[in-house]
Amino acid sequence: MDGPAAKLTDYSAGITAIDADYVRPKLAASHLIVEEGRAAFVDTGTTHSLPNLLGALEVKGIARENVDWVLATHVHLDHAGGAGALMRELPNARCAVHPRGARHLAEPSKLIEGSIAVYGEARYRQLYGEIVAVEGTRLHVAEDGERIALGARTFELIHTPGHALHHYCVIDIDNDRIFSGDTFGISYRDFDVWGREFIFPTTTPVHFDPEALCASIDRLMSYEPEAIYLTHFGEVRDLERLAGEMKVRVRAFADLGQLYAGRADRSVKLRRGMYAMLSHWLDGHGFPADPGERHRLLDDDIELNCQGIEVWLDRSKA
Numbered sequence: 001m002d003g004p005a006a007k008l009t010d011y012s013a014g015i016t017a018i019d020a021d022y023v024r025p026k027l028a029a030s031h032l033i034v035e036e037g038r039a040a041f042v043d044t045g046t047t048h049s050l051p052n053l054l055g056a057l058e059v060k061g062i063a064r065e066n067v068d069w070v071l072a073t074h075v076h077l078d079h080a081g082g083a084g085a086l087m088r089e090l091p092n093a094r095c096a097v098h099p100r101g102a103r104h105l106a107e108p109s110k111l112i113e114g115s116i117a118v119y120g121e122a123r124y125r126q127l128y129g130e131i132v133a134v135e136g137t138r139l140h141v142a143e144d145g146e147r148i149a150l151g152a153r154t155f156e157l158i159h160t161p162g163h164a165l166h167h168y169c170v171i172d173i174d175n176d177r178i179f180s181g182d183t184f185g186i187s188y189r190d191f192d193v194w195g196r197e198f199i200f201p202t203t204t205p206v207h208f209d210p211e212a213l214c215a216s217i218d219r220l221m222s223y224e225p226e227a228i229y230l231t232h233f234g235e236v237r238d239l240e241r242l243a244g245e246m247k248v249r250v251r252a253f254a255d256l257g258q259l260y261a262g263r264a265d266r267s268v269k270l271r272r273g274m275y276a277m278l279s280h281w282l283d284g285h286g287f288p289a290d291p292g293e294r295h296r297l298l299d300d301d302i303e304l305n306c307q308g309i310e311v312w313l314d315r316s317k318a
């Protein structure tokens with residue numbers, strides 16, 4: 001299989017994961033939801049992801065005019081960096097965003113600055129390219145618990161702080177599914193062992209809050225979903241187990257941070273400790289004990305997670 005179809009993973013209920021081609025294959029997804037010939041995207045990847053998203057519409061036979069929604073779960077650039085470029089191609093779409101994220105999509109300069117601070121200028125350019133603003137009049141500010149429609153299908157948008165204060169999740173009410181952005185963590189398919197999923201939290205700067213994140217996970221589970229769709233990466237179904245593991249691991253990361261909080265070598269200790277912790281969980285999961293492969297799959301997330309935990313430690317201290 002080649003061409004745009006090669007970037008797609010089809011699930012049931014008209015849901016497809018599109019590989020955003022961010023960093024490596026199947027690291028970040030945009031989800032396309034099709035209902036009676038109308039469509040919505042959940043998260044957009046970066047500006048570089050645009051050809052894959054438009055290719056998915058072509059494969060599914062959906063005209064660009066028939067896309068009603070671009071649902072940006074939060075404004076981190078691997079989720080919404082491509083929103084402006086995508087909106088230019090979708091004449092009838094509205095872009096739903098958390099009240100705290102709206103101004104960043106309309107005026108992305110602060111977002112760009114923040115990301116350059118995390119990644120450095122060169123890597124930032126390579127990862128994100130040019131960021132296009134979303135016209136203010138096309139933004140839809142999503143209040144907590146608000147319902148929107150895609151044809152006959154209803155989505156409830158709920159605010160889920162913990163990963164980011166500007167984060168919401170999309171509850172697909174009629175199908176018992178949830179699009180969780182980063183709130184339900186990361187589950188790369190690379191870590192599947194005999195179809196069993198491995199999950200861990202993403203604690204990216206600058207809003208990580210462990211207790212808020214655990215409360216948000218409980219709120220997602222209160223809808224008794226059948227499947228959850230993670231931006232990193234795609235559908236997971238073993239939800240009772242995964243929700244339990246997520247909460248244990250959020251608190252384990254926070255405890256690890258507190259263990260090293262007062263030390264001059266905090267940053268180094270934290271990064272080593274997080275790798276050891278993830279590696280221990282992977283041992284229990286039955287994943288091959290190949291340090292090279294584990295580092296390849298985990299090091300970028302460990303770096304981001306540790307930066308986020310350090311920001312949280314400094315904020316708790318202040």
Ligand SMILES: [Zn+2]
Pocket residue numbers: 074076079163164182204
């Ligand atoms: Zn994020």
